[in-house]
Amino acid sequence: MSAAWAVELRGLGKRYRLPRRGREWLKPWRPRRHQEALAGVDLAVAPGELVALLGPNGAGKTTLLKILAGLVSADAGEARVHGADVARDPELGRARVGYVLTDERSFFWRLTVRDNLRFFAGLEGLFGAEAAARVEYTARLLGLGELLDRRFNALSAGQKQRVALARGLLADPPVLVFDEVTRALDPGRAEQVRRLVRELIVERQGRAVLFATHDLAEARAIADRVVLLSGGKVACEGPFDAVEAEVRAVFRAEAEAEEGALSAILQEAR
Amino acid sequence: MYEFLRRDAKVAVSYRLQFFFQIASVLSVSITFFFLSFMLRQVEGGIRSLEGYGGRYFGFVLIGIAFSSYLDAALRMFAQAVRQAQMTGTLEAMLATRTPVGAVVAGSALYTLAFTTARAALFLGFGSLLLEHQRLHWEAWPGAALVLGLTVAATLALGVFSAGFIVWFKQGDPVTGAIAGLSWLLSGILYPKEIFPAGVQRLADLLPMTHTLKAMRLALLTGADVSAFSGSLVFLAAFAGVGIPLSLAWFRFAVGRARRAGSLASY
Numbered sequence A: 001m002s003a004a005w006a007v008e009l010r011g012l013g014k015r016y017r018l019p020r021r022g023r024e025w026l027k028p029w030r031p032r033r034h035q036e037a038l039a040g041v042d043l044a045v046a047p048g049e050l051v052a053l054l055g056p057n058g059a060g061k062t063t064l065l066k067i068l069a070g071l072v073s074a075d076a077g078e079a080r081v082h083g084a085d086v087a088r089d090p091e092l093g094r095a096r097v098g099y100v101l102t103d104e105r106s107f108f109w110r111l112t113v114r115d116n117l118r119f120f121a122g123l124e125g126l127f128g129a130e131a132a133a134r135v136e137y138t139a140r141l142l143g144l145g146e147l148l149d150r151r152f153n154a155l156s157a158g159q160k161q162r163v164a165l166a167r168g169l170l171a172d173p174p175v176l177v178f179d180e181v182t183r184a185l186d187p188g189r190a191e192q193v194r195r196l197v198r199e200l201i202v203e204r205q206g207r208a209v210l211f212a213t214h215d216l217a218e219a220r221a222i223a224d225r226v227v228l229l230s231g232g233k234v235a236c237e238g239p240f241d242a243v244e245a246e247v248r249a250v251f252r253a254e255a256e257a258e259e260g261a262l263s264a265i266l267q268e269a270r
Numbered sequence B: 001m002y003e004f005l006r007r008d009a010k011v012a013v014s015y016r017l018q019f020f021f022q023i024a025s026v027l028s029v030s031i032t033f034f035f036l037s038f039m040l041r042q043v044e045g046g047i048r049s050l051e052g053y054g055g056r057y058f059g060f061v062l063i064g065i066a067f068s069s070y071l072d073a074a075l076r077m078f079a080q081a082v083r084q085a086q087m088t089g090t091l092e093a094m095l096a097t098r099t100p101v102g103a104v105v106a107g108s109a110l111y112t113l114a115f116t117t118a119r120a121a122l123f124l125g126f127g128s129l130l131l132e133h134q135r136l137h138w139e140a141w142p143g144a145a146l147v148l149g150l151t152v153a154a155t156l157a158l159g160v161f162s163a164g165f166i167v168w169f170k171q172g173d174p175v176t177g178a179i180a181g182l183s184w185l186l187s188g189i190l191y192p193k194e195i196f197p198a199g200v201q202r203l204a205d206l207l208p209m210t211h212t213l214k215a216m217r218l219a220l221l222t223g224a225d226v227s228a229f230s231g232s233l234v235f236l237a238a239f240a241g242v243g244i245p246l247s248l249a250w251f252r253f254a255v256g257r258a259r260r261a262g263s264l265a266s267y
């Protein structure tokens, strides 16, 4: 096992237990139904590498990232971050992996940018002068220096995104994971976020990044390498151009599987 | 921990009007009970159940309402703090940091606990201005402080327990709810528990609030020293001593469950 990888997943598996429904309550001895989210995933990311995690809806991207970040526990396999297994020890995942949440609601709207960042710095174990300096530094890095004393709710959408990135960098984690962070952004803002991730976080700072998306153009624009998840397994991986045909085929097949139901609905509507 | 306190205080102060109303409500509630006791004045000499507590209704009820807020606090502070953070998404952001889940939850409830204590102090301070023929025995403060400390600890035990419920089931728990309801009914907040038959009183004696109020009243209204309410102190200490480890274990279990179900931060 090489510690040269920033992230190394081996046979990572996760099944969610589904809640009992209706009549199932009458037969509690029956085994519960499960939803398989990850079925043995192998994947590695090197320091300073940006890997796009591609996959259609329900492929298991969010589950994988949350396991790395210590928010969901795995039930099989290993998830090593610089050698230590965060699937065993979720607290370690929380310390070593930055889970970048760009949902603007995950901030305190009535506080200033500075107070927001100071608060999250505190949760990352930074206090006093050290926290103040770190907040100042990260804010400047993302061009937020002028905005530190504005209330969060007075920022534009693009500025809020940059505050979210700043929050992800506060703890200086070696690994960052992004889950469809450009989903709610217009094309221009999405491009800004991609450039910050690519040029600042990966190229300049040398961090390892896993970037989940179901947007093929985005994956091509940002990643060194793509990993395609489908049905909880790695379907293929490699540089985007090398696997493009296969990726498109998987997305098409997934969509076609639902085609039948769709045409029935449309038939009905006519 | 201090970071949580600062954050919530800033948020609270940013809602200036609401902050002001919360303070004002203390004043208006005190005055309401002052007039109620004014009406009861003719008969209060004859109310035998008040005798042990200095004989006057206003002093009695002042202690009752001042400390009953800890019931609300236990029931709501953890639950509400966690629930609100779940709904806004701040919980997930907080849980993704290296601070352990328990500390995030405790920190989120800290402000309410501090606010509750400040409110109780305000009730006592303002109420003591309205007291007639009676005064608060501030010199009994060591005993009162001890009761306060143990009350906070008992509140924590209940609060952590209900936080576990929120983390797992995403809704309030029946146990803390029942304890709070019974406490309002039986523990002697607005009227002395001595008006109940002996059997019911024994049930009331199982509630921490009963002991908090009894001990606080003995200390602050009659100036009694600790030996007069040592039984209540022992009960509160035992409740906290058993309750805190149990509720922490339950909380940890609930977090593990939620982590497996992938619902740690969802609602």
Ligand SMILES: Nc1ncnc2c1ncn2[C@@H]1O[C@H](COP(=O)(O)OP(=O)(O)OP(=O)(O)O)[C@@H](O)[C@H]1O
Binding pocket: A016, A017, A018, A035, A036, A037, A055, A056, A057, A058, A059, A060, A061, A062, A063, A064, A214, B261, B262, B263
């Ligand atoms: N908390 C949960 N409980 C039960 N099943 C879940 C839970 N979270 C996800 N699943 C299921 O696990 C599978 C993988 O979900 P996941 O959210 O990881 O996929 P995803 O690739 O992120 O999808 P999307 O592109 O829609 O965000 C899906 O079938 C989903 O329905």
Ligand SMILES: [Mg+2]
Binding pocket: A061, A062, A063, A179
């Ligand atoms: Mg997802």
